[in-house]
Structure formats: C-alpha cells, structure tokens
Amino acid sequence: MITMLPSSANVEAVYLGFAGIIESATAGRLCVEMSTIDPGTSQRVAARLKERGVRFLDAPVSGGVGGAVAGTLAIMIGGDAADLEEARPALAAMGSNIIHVGAVGAGKVAKLCNNLISGSALVAVAEAFRIGEAFGVTRRSSRMSSRNLRAPPGSWSTGIRSRGSIRRPHRAAITHRGS
Numbered sequence: 789m790i791t792m793l794p795s796s797a798n799v800e801a802v803y804l805g806f807a808g809i810i811e812s813a814t815a816g817r818l819c820v821e822m823s824t825i826d827p828g829t830s831q832r833v834a835a836r837l838k839e840r841g842v843r844f845l846d847a848p849v850s851g852g853v854g855g856a857v858a859g860t861l862a863i864m865i866g867g868d869a870a871d872l873e874e875a876r877p878a879l880a881a882m883g884s885n886i887i888h889v890g891a892v893g894a895g896k897v898a899k900l901c902n903n904l905i906s907g908s909a910l911v912a913v914a915e916a917f918r919i920g921e922a923f924g925v926t927r928r929s930s931r932m933s934s935r936n937l938r939a940p941p942g943s944w945s946t947g948i949r950s951r952g953s954i955r956r957p958h959r960a961a962i963t964h965r966g967s
Contacts, residue, residue, distance in 0.1 A: 789813070790878065792822040792849075796829040803833045815841030820875050822863075824848045824903070827893035830866065834892040843871050846892055848899035849883065860884045864902070866895030 789809065793799050799821060803809045809819060819842060821830060827846070834844035845867035855861040861883035865872050872879075872888050879886050889898045920926070 789817065790820045790822060793825075794823070796823075796825040799823055799825055799829055799833060804836055810837060810840060810842070813837070813840065813842045816843070818843045818845070818871055818874055820845045820847050820879070822847045822849055824899055825896060827866075827896040827900075830896050831893045834867070843868065844892060845871050845875060846895040847875075847879065848895055850899060850902055851883070856882065862887065862902075864889050864895040864898040866890055866897075867892045 791799070791802060791809075793802060801808065803819070803821075813819065819837060821833070821844065825848075830844075830846040834846070837844050845865055847863050847865045847867075849855070849861040849863050851861040859882060862885040863879050863883040865879075865886065865888045869888055872886075876886065887898070889895055
C-alpha cells in the first residue's frame with residue numbers, strides 16, 4: 789500500500805483515524821508513506837502499525853512533477869532494508885534514485901535536509917542578483933545568470949533564468965552605502 793498525502797494530519801487520519809488503514813491492514817502488510825511530513829509523525833504511525841504486525845517505510849520524494857512523469861524521482865527511504873527490497877519494484881517505477889538512509893523517520897529527515905539545502909541555494913542566488921544590481925551589475929549587461937553562477941549540476945536553483953523568477957519588490961539583506 790502506498791500513500792502520498794499533503795500533511796502530517798492527513799497521514800495520521802488516513803493511517804490511524806476512524807476507518808483508517810490500521811483498522812483493515814492485515815499483519816505482514818507493507819505500507820509505504822511518501823508524503824513530505826515531519827519525521828515524528830512517521831515514527832508514531834509506524835510504531836502503532838507495528839503493534840498490529842504491519843510494516844512501514846517512510847519514502848518522501850524529490851524531483852517534482854517532471855520527475856514523477858519521467859519516473860526519475862529521488863526517493864529517500866527510512867525503514868527496514870528487507871522491506872525496501874520488497875517495495876523496490878514499485879518504487880523503481882516512480883524513481884531512478886532510491887536511497888536507503890536509515891530507520892523509519894530518516895527518509896523524512898533526509899528530505900527536509902534536501903529542502904533546506906535547495907531553499908538556501910535559491911536565497912543565495914537571489915541575494916547574488918540583488919548584490920550585483922546594487923553595484924550596477926545587471927543580469928543583462930553582465931550576462932549574470934544562474935548558468936554563469938555555477939550552481940551544482942541538477943540544482944533547481946539553476947532554473948532561475950528569467951526576470952520573473954525573482955519577484956520584486958524585495959530588499960537585499962546585504963546593502964552597500966557609498967563612501
């Protein structure tokens with residue numbers, strides 16, 4: 789059984805709530821939870837399911853809609869390695885980079901760390917553009933773009949190529965005052 793839901797509350801309701809999975813899943817069933825939620829929720833749900841003999845993997849994804857359509861998602865797995873091997877064929881239909889990172893909850897932690905890195909890279913790129921503009925260096929005159937900033941290959945921050953990608957008005961966190 790595979791689920792991907794919008795929030796921790798939804799995951800708890802679907803698994804543990806009235807008429808939830810916990811009420812109908814038989815012992816030995818493997819549940820793969822692919823939402824981007826807090827690790828504690830995954831751990832609580834897994835512990836409750838385990839009481840009934842139901843196995844659980846947390847397996848959030850990275851790669852967006854394009855990766856989902858192409859079947860190239862990165863899937864970060866938390867849970868028992870043997871359970872991962874059982875689920876691997878289904879996961880391989882969705883992703884090309886399936887990584888076992890540890891116990892239940894570790895997949896969610898890896899995904900949250902990935903989001904932190906990606907968000908930080910986006911902020912750094914936006915700040916670089918803003919600093920350049922503050923000193924009169926425009927993207928147009930200098931060909932300053934994410935292509936020239938040498939972001940890591942595959943980083944979605946390299947997708948910042950158009951004027952509309954960084955919304956105005958905004959203020960730079962680092963400013964320059966003339967001497």
